[in-house]
């Protein structure tokens with residue numbers, strides 16, 4: 015047998031052996047090296063996806079999910095100080111490798127009281143820490159975020175912004191707009207417009223000023239040829255996939271495909287985060303239809319990522335939820351005595367009859383909600399509503415119809431729920447790696463970050479020190495005078511005046527602008543700037 019070894023200066027022998035492939039040509043077997051060094055990572059997060067949600071979605075679909083072939087381990091989801099996390103600290107763990115506190119986005123917690131946690135050093139509370147996206151950008155890679163919620167919602171914000179309150183959309187979206195992310199796709203357009211912001215700034219104009227192609231339709235998304243792309247397809251969250259108008263909003267898979275097209279043009283590689291945000295929202299509402307809708311559309315996006323990774327061979331794909339939600343089970347208190355005699359159809363047929371989620375259904379009801387029975391029959395196939403159920407639907411608050419009809423469908427489909435909140439159990443880790451280097455066993459959510467940074471050769475501690483220098487102490491150590499309000503830092507030394515607008519990547523020295531490699535962060539207590547800004551004062 016003839017052996018033909020390719021040139022492999024940078025690759026380990028182990029990686030080489032692992033990736034050696036046999037090519038048969040003209041009757042001669044030849045060992046050909048396939049380069050599987052990792053340049054790209056795509057992480058897809060189905061927010062708040064209960065473990066039973068994938069089994070339910072699979073039965074509904076009638077065939078395997080793309081996720082099925084990728085299960086490699088389990089992930090612990092607790093935050094620094096609570097066994098049940100919310101998305102802000104849970105996503106922060108994936109993004110930065112640090113556990114945090116409820117509501118905290120991309121910053122350290124005040125204290126870490128859960129078992130096994132290292133205490134937070136004095137002065138480190140609420141300190142910003144670098145995300146894998148920021149480190150990827152610094153390494154010359156292209157970066158992107160996608161969400162079906164508002165883009166400034168906790169999970170996408172965790173990768174692109176820093177603030178100890180997920181509700182501060184002004185602070186989070188301003189950082190997202192100035193953090194050099196190449197592709198941003200999702201909802202939340204309202205919070206970019208002056209009227210939707212407390213700071214009154216027109217962030218859409220500022221986004222366009224920075225060279226983004228700002229698109230608002232699937233058609234615009236498809237046609238864009240820009241290497242900087244911001245797609246904003248809804249004032250708030252995008253619709254559940256089942257309710258989605260394809261002429262108005264792209265699917266998660268379409269957004270993922272476009273992002274990969276744009277980002278993969280960079281020879282140095284890319285990092286992309288994709289969130290199926292509303293799996294979580296459906297779980298809070300105990301709405302199985304919303305879950306199935308968005309688990310299946312999430313799985314379609316995973317397929318796009320994995321198909322690319324399989325063909326590309328330099329890409330790792332991770333799919334993992336940040337926490338459980340709802341306690342969804344196939345089987346409920348109604349099946350306690352007959353669970354093993356309950357046929358598949360009793361679970362799935364009631365769900366199959368639903369043509370919309372509760373959110374989509376709300377728009378079909380007339381103003382006085384006098385057509386409830388007719389609408390439920392037409393769109394949900396439910397013809398046996400009780401008077402009490404009619405009243406529940408009639409009384410449902412605007413925007414909360416999933417909470418009314420979710421339990422009504424669940425009852426008919428024998429779907430159980432234990433809570434309207436998040437849950438604290440382990441979740442499934444799904445990975446694809448062309449070289450077979452995948453985490454196994456039960457790992458921590460921070461280990462998901464450590465895996466991704468390891469395969470990309472990134473060091474987040476070094477990047478954190480480089481991007482988030484406590485500004486006051488650093489400038490004063492140089493003999494400069496430091497003043498700041500919540501909008502701008504002003505530093506003076508001799509005749510030099512340096513201005514650093516908060517949450518932007520702009521430094522103005524004596525009237526001349528320099529673009530910084532990251533944003534200026536105010537965490538409500540202190541100011542943090544890139545070392546690059548400190549170096550501007552001599």
Ligand SMILES: [Zn+2]
Nearest residue numbers: 062294339436
């Ligand atoms: Zn949630």
